[in-house]
Amino acid sequence: MRFTRRGAIAAVAIPALAAVTVLTACAPGGSTGGTSGEAGDTLTLGMTADLPGLSVLIQPSYQGWFADAVWDSLLICDEFGKPSPQLATEWEYNDDQSAATLTLREGVKFSDGSEFDAADVEAALTAAGEVNDRFADLTFESPDPQTITITWPQPIPTMDVILCEPNISSSEAYESANLDTTVVGSGPYLYDADASTQGSNYVLKKNPDYWDSDTYPFENLELKVFTDNTAGLNALKTGQIDGILADASTVEEAKSSGKEVVTLRGVTTRLLITDHNGEKIPALGDVRVRQAMNMVFDRDAIAEDLYRGYADPAYQIFREGSTAYLEDLTEDPYPYDVEAAKALMEEAGYADGFALQIPFFEGQGHDLLFPYVTEQLGQLNITVEQVNLTGPDAYTELLSGTYPVPLWQLGNYGESLQDIKDYILTDGIWNVSHQADPTIDALWQTILTGTDEEKVAAQQEINQYVIDQAWFVPMAYPDGFYAYSPDISIPTMSDFAALHPLLRDFQQN
Template sequence: MRRTSGPLLAAITTTTLVALATLSGCTDAGTGSGAAGGGKSTLTLGMTQDIQGWDPTSQPSYQGWASSAVYDSPIRCDATGKPQPYAAESFTFKPDNTGVTLHLRQGMKFSDGTPVDAAAVKASVEYAGKHGGSAARFERMKVTTPDDLTVVITYPEANPLLSARLCELRLASPKYTAAGETNKAPVGSGPYTLDASATTAGSQYTFVKNDSYWDSKSYPYKKLVIKVITNETATINALKTGQLDGSLITQATYSQAKAAGLKIAAQKSQVTRLLITDHLGKKVPALGDVNVRRAMNMVFDKEALAKNLYRGLATPTAQIFRTGSDAYIDDLKDPYPFDVEAAKKLMAKAGYAEGFTLEIPYMQGQGLDALMPVVKQQLSLINIKVKQKTLSGPNAISELLSGKYPVPFWQLGNFGDSRLDIADYLLPDGIWNVSHQEDATVNKHWKKISTVAAEKSAEDQQAINRYVVDQAWFVPLAATSMFYAHSADIDVRPANDSDGLHPVLRDFQ
């Protein structure tokens, strides 16, 4: 799972066990198959976590179907991260990545009847710059409006992530955001509107189609129902019995879903890893030696992990970037083969033959439960004593990212636009670079990346990739997939999700 944006991080800090209540009161089956005889009626999707309210700045990309139902963005990013028209029917980015001009569609309206015009887009950018966990991404944008349908956004220096940020931006009615009650009900311009009378927070959210939406044909269902079911067994049962048309599942229930005749869409877009962010050794001196970091890589039999622990549903990898992205190196061989004896020699060379103690944070229920004992066992082979720090409660993610623990253990997604991976995982202000340490080599290449178009930055992105592999900033354990199970009665197009997490709302046909 990708866990990089402020709203997204907030979204995974709570787990609500409402599955049985959701299902016991349910009499409707998912009706995505309603096309037989009279058009498509209802699409019923499962969510493994509750939504985090309706504020436009608190909308995650992970399982963000509710957000996509009610909110538009100025542009959307396709599966490779490239910008495509959305509320803006056309746009022009400055070649030096310092700004963009957007030309909005005519006639769009928010659900309260106010127009989606240049003033509304400006208000949404300014609101995003003052609210939510991602405010820093928008606060320095300057917005001017030459006319009602033209928006000019400038940035004080080159920002290669400008298109990605505008894909994240949710457009909301200025009246709605100004009223200060953004969590009561959403007021956006999306393909659906919330049916509050058929919604129970924490359990079920119901939406009705906005027939006046500019791209209504891409959303064929008259009604969208999202059920919050956090128990995976309950999710599989709901899929089997037709109470859900689709939901995310994991390797643990993959075989059950297959046996039940469900269709499964897989997206290989995650790498489970240890993030060695203290590569200067400021908090844990041993981590400042590259030989220690390399030794940590060499005690894991990645082939065996992929085959046995992940049931053959993962592949070994030496790099953190998504296959096909600009930073990915096709012919990169793993420089750290499984070799415990060689790892011990590296530890001795670094002066740490006797090892050291390393505290690693861990959260239950995030797909790492079976892997954590393996991490402890294998690192013990080179005398690294792992103290497992179990994090829980509403502050677990913020504690994980606080910098207190310089080696987070997580399965992180890979963006279609690999510049986002570099920004989040490698730059000193990256949210997952929890030690926030500078590196001259990374900074040198990032400076060059920042001032050119994405397609011209591949050489420098790959140089960064080679560098962090050589310096062993990560211990990549496996390239894993997100699995989305769905009824054979609905058509799920190849995913358009730039985060590579799951089908987006427009993929359900």
């Protein structure tokens, strides 16, 4: 199957309910966390889930500090999706944005000793195309080792964001049989396999030859996997770690213990009903069933009770202020009404309901949400079977299409075109059933070829269409919180998905 670094784990998935989720820390001022080195030289970041593996091709962007540390990308995007140089120092696009010509940074070396050039870009994007449709069927032209033109088979309206996605390893690494076990990068840190234990902690040392060393002030980086929520919060409170992604149940405790807190609003909690044609579950092919599934959720109660008031009810999946967002949608298009929902189910011929498997992940904040979803769908005689996914293949299984109705807290980007690509288009990573829809296809063509006004209108029409067709059950826009010790500094929050600080955001005081 194909997935993207950002969309698969990226885009995506901020825990926001009962569980403490992401733990981040550094060891300044005598903190006991971290690896060897002087006080203040070690940054220790916690992760609520293990890495899916060491391969450059499967790294998540959510808690993706390992990838940020080890590999560079062609460009880096800011919180608005606007690019800056990384491995590419200059870039330009052709008129329809189907091709990008890049001038590559000189003097960059990989940890295997090889020098970075256009051959590495071609190898990296070719390998990415095997797992990610966004990079499939590319062609390349390199008049010299430091220049490359990359051409897609179709226009790419989100070219800036696309070029910020892929991690770049050396061409020799892609050709070897050790891509899953040997980490080769050009990033600010070098992976220390001997000092690391997969599944527990990952140790990295600063790359002495990195071109942008000042952006990453810590000499050592350690990533620790945390699965126990109580232990993580206690570690923050006692100064063993210095940062944590808090939620509605823990943010006040974090504040009361003297931690700094910033608020993030980067996700929409939702069910994704991707089997629009009823190919796997026939009932889901009836819009009345999908509408009924929307009507059994009390969005106001979800925001107030499950999220303890740290959320707003969501009637659409897009972020407020983005192009696709419908400003005039101020009332719930599917008001909470269980009896009306039951009537729709009976009208559709599914009064007896059906069985529905929904995946469940530990550490994703679903502890309160999942039972509520199970209870509410049960009122329509929809029997939810919780399928626990664990291990390195869990995300691959989640996105495989085996489970056509994922429950997740997915990113709503500042650039709504990215939401459309990830969640709505046929090949969207989270549109896991990948069923074509002629209305969506036609509107996307308008986005590709229309005037600026037509493109804006088409995005909003797509939003209205998926609301009318009930492709999603949006529930809430939850607040996310990053709590951290005043012993460190986070002067910027650069994540395009607004989920957490990126590695380059952590600074020494």
